[in-house]
Amino acid sequence: MTATIALPSVQSIRAxxxxxxxxxxxxxxxxxxxxxxxxxxxxxTLPLDSIEQRTLNPTYITARIREHLILTFVASLLVAxxxxxxxxxVYRARSAWVRGxxxxxxxxxQSTPAVGVVILLAIVWQTGFATALVALVAYSFxxxxxxxxxxxxxxxxxxxxxxxxxxxxxxxxxxxIELPLAVPTILAGLRTALVFAVGTATVATFINAGGLGDMIxxxxxxxxxxxxxxxxxxxxxxxxxxxWLAGIVEDFVRPKGx
Amino acid sequence: xxxxxxxNTGFFRAISSQSAGVSLELDHVTKHYPGQPAxxxxxxxxxxxxxELIMFVGPSGCGKTTTMKMVNRLIEPTGGSIRIDGKDVLxxxxxxxxxxxxxxxxxxGLFPHRTIAENIATVPKMLGWKKERIAERVDELLRxxxxxxxxxxxRYPRQLSGGQxxxxxxxxxxxxxxxxxxxxxxxxATDPITRERLxxxxxxxxxxxxxxxxxxxHDFDEAIRMGDRIAVLSDRSRxxxxxxxxxxxxxxxxxxxxxxxxxxxxxxxxxLMPIAEAKLGPAAGAEGPKISIGDNLRDALDLLVLSGAxxxxxxxxxxxxxxTLDQAGISSVLGATVPVVGAPAVTP
Numbered sequence: 001m002t003a004t005i006a007l008p009s010v011q012s013i014r015a016x017x018x019x020x021x022x023x024x025x026x027x028x029x030x031x032x033x034x035x036x037x038x039x040x041x042x043x044x045t046l047p048l049d050s051i052e053q054r055t056l057n058p059t060y061i062t063a064r065i066r067e068h069l070i071l072t073f074v075a076s077l078l079v080a081x082x083x084x085x086x087x088x089x090v091y092r093a094r095s096a097w098v099r100g101x102x103x104x105x106x107x108x109x110q111s112t113p114a115v116g117v118v119i120l121l122a123i124v125w126q127t128g129f130a131t132a133l134v135a136l137v138a139y140s141f142x143x144x145x146x147x148x149x150x151x152x153x154x155x156x157x158x159x160x161x162x163x164x165x166x167x168x169x170x171x172x173x174x175x176x177i178e179l180p181l182a183v184p185t186i187l188a189g190l191r192t193a194l195v196f197a198v199g200t201a202t203v204a205t206f207i208n209a210g211g212l213g214d215m216i217x218x219x220x221x222x223x224x225x226x227x228x229x230x231x232x233x234x235x236x237x238x239x240x241x242x243x244w245l246a247g248i249v250e251d252f253v254r255p256k257g258x
Numbered sequence: 259x260x261x262x263x264x265x266n267t268g269f270f271r272a273i274s275s276q277s278a279g280v281s282l283e284l285d286h287v288t289k290h291y292p293g294q295p296a297x298x299x300x301x302x303x304x305x306x307x308x309x310e311l312i313m314f315v316g317p318s319g320c321g322k323t324t325t326m327k328m329v330n331r332l333i334e335p336t337g338g339s340i341r342i343d344g345k346d347v348l349x350x351x352x353x354x355x356x357x358x359x360x361x362x363x364x365x366x367g368l369f370p371h372r373t374i375a376e377n378i379a380t381v382p383k384m385l386g387w388k389k390e391r392i393a394e395r396v397d398e399l400l401r402x403x404x405x406x407x408x409x410x411x412x413r414y415p416r417q418l419s420g421g422q423x424x425x426x427x428x429x430x431x432x433x434x435x436x437x438x439x440x441x442x443x444x445x446x447a448t449d450p451i452t453r454e455r456l457x458x459x460x461x462x463x464x465x466x467x468x469x470x471x472x473x474x475x476h477d478f479d480e481a482i483r484m485g486d487r488i489a490v491l492s493d494r495s496r497x498x499x500x501x502x503x504x505x506x507x508x509x510x511x512x513x514x515x516x517x518x519x520x521x522x523x524x525x526x527x528x529x530l531m532p533i534a535e536a537k538l539g540p541a542a543g544a545e546g547p548k549i550s551i552g553d554n555l556r557d558a559l560d561l562l563v564l565s566g567a568x569x570x571x572x573x574x575x576x577x578x579x580x581x582t583l584d585q586a587g588i589s590s591v592l593g594a595t596v597p598v599v600g601a602p603a604v605t606p
Contacts, residue, residue, distance in 0.1 A: 162367025165332060165440075166381050166430075167357035180371050255371035257414030 028244040032237045039233050043226055055215060055227050065234065067210035071129070072197045072242070075136035079193050083141050084186060087148025088174070099149075106142030114139055114200045122207040132201070132209035139200050140193035147189025151182030184254050191246040198239040202231075212238075266350050270358050273343050273437050279309035279470040280343035280437040282329070288337035289324055298324050299495040302338070308437075309468040313485035315475055315518070321495030322474050326440050329472065330359040342438060357381050360431035360439035360469070364446040366423050368415035374400070374426050375411040381434040399429040402463065421452040428460065432467070441473045445480070457483055478518055482507070482526055490515050504530050508592075524592055528556035536591045538572055538581025546571050551580065555588055562588075 048056060055061075090102045117135045125131055155178045163173045205213030212231045219228025273280050284304045290297040299321045306312050314322040327333040329340055331352040340347045347355055368377050375396045382392045400407040403425040415423055424444060431439060445453045445460075461484060464471070475481055481488045482503040489500045492514055499511035507527040510516040519526070533551050536558075546567040549558050551574050561570050562585060569584040 156365070156367070158363060158365030158367035159369060160367075161332070161363060161365075162361070162427075163369070165330065165356055165361035165363070165367075167353045167355070167384060168380075169353050172384075177369060257371050257373070257416065 028240050032240050035233060036237055046226055051222055052224050052226055064212050064214055068201050068212045071132060071201045071204055071211055075133055075197045076194045078137045079140045079144050080190055083144035084148050087145045091149050091152040106145050110139060110142045115203045118203050118207055127207040129209045131207055132204035136197050136200055140196050143192040144189040147185050151185030152178050155181045180255050187250045194246055195239050195243050198242055202235055269345055278468045281308050282306040282438060282470050283341040286338035287328060287335050290336045297494055302495050306470055308470055311464055311471045311486045313473050313481040313488045314491055315478055315481040315488055316491035318476060320491050320493055322491050323442055325495045326472050326474050329440055330356045357384055358436050360436040362427050362431045362441045362444040364443040366427040368423055368426060370415050373412050373414055378430045378433050385434055399432055403429045420448050424448060424456060439469045439471045443475055490518055525556055528559060529554050531555045533558055533572055536583055536587050538583055541579045541581045544571060544582045548573050558583055559588055
């Protein structure tokens with residue numbers, strides 16, 4: 001009697017990996033298109049009253065999507081421009097105090113409820129786009145800062161020592177070795193920040209900064225569930241699509257050889 | 259700063275043109291870390307001839323790596339001076355200095371996001387070499403370390419085996435043809451078979467290029483195999499004995515050195531001696547197993563023990579018997595007087 005343990009062959013593992021990769025590439029857009037199509041088909045079967053007609057039309061919806069996307073992307077861009085250099089500086093500072101200060105700052109930004117930040121800022125400053133932007137940046141700052149630091153820290157000591165031993169200056173080690181090797185981690189942080197921002201941008205509506213939050217809140221207040229549902233599904237769809245796009249970009253930008 | 263760099267360009271050009279090795283002197287070098295009761299390296303002095311392969315051997319934590327790293331100033335000495343070809347390294351720009359000192363570490367540290375060719379090109383690129391010259395050099399080096407350029411130049415480090423990565427690491431350190439090389443347990447992380455092959459390859463390479471090398475190891479057998487001279491180090495990088503492998507094996511300076519040599523010192527010595535060093539008996543009419551004059555005495559003893567014969571026949575390159583060798587003959591070589599300390603012996 002022989003007992004054989006069936007081990008998956010290398011080929012079958014590779015094949016499964018490939019299938020998973022294709023799925024990750026193809027599935028999200030298909031799901032999003034299906035969900036949105038289903039939603040619009042359902043709405044088209046409904047008799048809409050005048051309130052619903054005012055929001056459930058292409059002009060209104062496109063305008064909200066536009067506001068939402070602008071808010072998201074501008075915030076994410078600002079986060080990238082601010083948080084990545086901050087992460088590099090904190091990493092280079094190597095001082096526990098500086099490190100603690102920045103992490104605490106980021107933590108405060110993230111642990112405060114987004115609605116609270118938006119409304120407080122509106123009270124002490126002003127309502128509108130700029131305020132929503134500041135709140136969003138504060139909220140998405142930490143994942144990028146933390147991932148930048150972690151990405152730089154996880155670069156192997158052996159690699160850094162070899163680089164120093166070959167006569168690279170500290171700046172050359174940073175730009176030629178550490179940063180390229182940290183790119184995957186930094187990008188993962190940016191991706192998280194982007195998806196965060198899509199969700200958080202819905203609260204911009206409370207301070208009159210527009211976005212798809214308008215539809216959700218109006219739908220709730222006026223008890224028009226088709227409006228509420230449309231807003232919610234669109235936010236979710238945008239989040240999934242952005243995550244998908246960011247994933248593709250990650251695959252392209254990641255240094256080869258890792 | 260820029261002034262220093264400027265005036266030293268001439269020096270670097272001068273030592274680069276002597277890529278076959280330059281002298282290296284460590285003079286009362288000390289490293290004392292602040293807040294530590296005892297120095298890590300205390301009053302270390304050593305004079306290394308051009309083209310010598312010097313082994314630092316000692317237990318972990320004895321300061322051998324610290325001593326080595328002070329040569330390229332990855333660690334700054336707190337006292338004493340280090341001179342490469344007569345020039346104090348402390349007067350040089352440390353980054354500039356490191357570009358002219360080859361450096362190989364146990365973990366290799368190839369840059370994972372760069373191809374093997376790009377890795378090897380690192381220092382030449384920093385030195386501003388022309389593209390064609392770099393490409394040529396990379397090709398030449400890959401062949402030197404027995405990696406086929408067509409197959410390996412464009413691969414990434416993780417696509418190579420441990421032994422292949424270590425070869426690429428050595429090629430990278432040799433890229434700008436530095437006269438001095440520092441090697442920190444370069445073969446320590448490879449399996450025994452690969453290690454032996456890398457050691458043999460490296461010795462062959464060194465016979466051609468003749469660099470001045472400091473090679474750190476904790477493996478005494480590796481030290482015997484590789485070194486022109488061995489420095490046996492104890493705590494705070496104290497030199498217990500600094501001599502050729504044969505002399506250390508024949509006459510260990512003290513108990514500490516003996517304990518480092520371990521069991522079988524006589525056998526290790528025999529492995530360093532070619533049969534030609536023994537006095538052969540007459541060849542006429544003798545019977546027995548044959549061994550070539552090019553082999554070492556340990557091989558001869560091995561054959562004696564294995565065959566049970568009273569003597570072996572020693573043959574020359576044309577397979578003619580030129581003499582016989584028995585156990586007494588081998589023993590008498592071991593009993594012979596120790597050769598004079600001084601000129602570095604060349605390891606076969």
